[in-house]
Amino acid sequence: MDPEISEAPTPHGPARVHLHHPDGAPAGMLMLGHGAGGGITAPDLQAATASALAVGCAVALVEQPYRVAGRRAPAPIAQAGVAWIAVAAHLGKGEFAGIPLVTGGRSFGARVACRTWSETRSSGVVCLAFPTHPPGKPEKTRQPELDAVAVPALIVQGASDPFGRPTPPSAGRLVVVAGDHSLKKDHATIRAAVGEWLGSLLG
Template identity: 50%
Template sequence: MIVGVDEFEVETPHGPARVALEASNLTCGLLVLGHGAGGGIEAPDLLAAAGAAGSTIAVARVLQPYRVAGRRGPAPAVQLDEAWAAVLAELMRRFPDVPQVHGGRSSGARVACRGAVVASPPPVGVLALAFPLLAPPRKDGTRGDRTPEIDAVDAAGIPVLAVSGDRDRFGVPPEAPHREVVTVRGDHSLTAKGPIRDAVEPWLGKLLPTPPGPIS
């Protein structure tokens, strides 16, 4: 059974990150979720994904150090990645030998993708909510392409579930050999909790199946 939310801080090279952990005494899997650039861990799609986890899947929602410090402007990618790695190391210490799924929304999905291909051991899956294929337009109208970040996860053979709004102005990832893509009604904010949960729940169930008997 769920024992409630345990909030704690993890020291990283760029200040403390904050983790909201929901776990039970029968944990057989861990879902780790990061937030968007200017948002937090209470985003609707993150809560929907957390709600899709079964009773034996722990959920850790990670607030990056710059948000803990009260800043809205995102830190550089290298700092986000280093802080994420520090949190993952602490969660691995707390949940040894427990398979993990890494993910997040928007910027957090990018961090999870970049981290997945260098993590040891790698996650058993990556959940990419509102993954932004295209950067905001530059002054000259051109837009940076983030596709290589999510494609690298597919190239590594790690299963990906990408859930995007059908009107997302930053684009929707295409399907790939190891990538399932689900579009729901909405834009980049992804507020449709029901459809998100319906997409995430069976996918998590395939990666982190409930064991036949009790876990000590």
């Protein structure tokens, strides 16, 4: 079934939401963001969407305002975080009020979710290809963003990711799959990991 596409207001312009409904009443909502220069059609985001729907979770794939405005270069991450929080508040109204929200995304989107998990009142965070540091620059680590997540977290990382391999936070789980930062190789393992983790989290 094709997703419902709508816009969500944010302080930095509208974001675009592609909403997928599961069969029956949703057990939760998984809100996923894209990479810095990529989009919501990334293979790992699509794999996560399929597994979330299979365990009865609604999925919102969110295009940041800079992408909606036609810009490929990412907004500053703090600005992206403000927009992300606004979209989460928008989705928490109406039919999705009162159900658990799990946030996440790939690469840049994963960083945004980690930095805003408290403000979005996330029950958990899914990180696909978390960019632990810029390629070749391990001294510029982003590990503290992940360490700050105090709710259950799932990190799916490519074995040969040039952006490094993170250490999961205290309530986190790291799953290493074949491939690099694109996570294009082992979709079956990605689907299984996300589905099992979400199913356990949502009961």
